[in-house]
Amino acid sequence: MPAFFLIVTAGVSYKHKKDNVSTIDIFNESNDGLWCHEFNDSKLLLNEKQQTITIKNGTNEKTYPFSSVIGWYFNLDSGGYDGGFGTGAIRQQNLNNSGLFIEVKDVMFPVWQVKFYPQKGKFHQDTGYNDVKLQITRWLRVLWLRVLSQVINKK
Numbered sequence: 028m029p030a031f032f033l034i035v036t037a038g039v040s041y042k043h044k045k046d047n048v049s050t051i052d053i054f055n056e057s058n059d060g061l062w063c064h065e066f067n068d069s070k071l072l073l074n075e076k077q078q079t080i081t082i083k084n085g086t087n088e089k090t091y092p093f094s095s096v097i098g099w100y101f102n103l104d105s106g107g108y109d110g111g112f113g114t115g116a117i118r119q120q121n122l123n124n125s126g127l128f129i130e131v132k133d134v135m136f137p138v139w140q141v142k143f144y145p146q147k148g149k150f151h152q153d154t155g156y157n158d159v160k161l162q163i164t165r166w167l168r169v170l171w172l173r174v175l176s177q178v179i180n181k182k
Contacts, residue, residue, distance in 0.1 A: 062169050069142035073173055082139040093174045097130040101163045118151045127163050
């Protein structure tokens with residue numbers, strides 16, 4: 028029985044480390060007007076030259092002009108852990124409910140979720156939670172400076 032717990036613990040630890048490094052962020056480093064965040068099956072791509080935003084969540088992916096963006100907000104669920112048997116499910120639910128949400132002028136897909144995962148620590152720990160909060164805050168700033176300013180300046 029102890030060997031089973033060691034294997035499970037090692038597997039969980041490996042998954043966290045793999046997820047920690049699976050986030051890709053591009054902040055216009057090449058000065059080409061591209062800003063991109065990717066984590067697993069979630070993606071946010073801003074193209075300043077074409078003034079478009081591409082959002083992917085799961086198998087759904089669409090590109091919109093900046094003018095189709097109505098607004099955005101974020102949510103970070105945490106807590107609910109009691110150390111009991113269902114704690115892993117609660118952690119996963121918190122992760123699934125968290126992220127950056129972008130509202131667009133699209134009847135079929137009015138709200139898109141962009142997912143994030145800590146690059147340091149675990150989501151249910153302060154280090155991981157604060158890391159995700161910092162990542163989302165950066166992308167809120169990018170949206171504000173890039174998308175909203177482009178739309179306002181065109182009017």
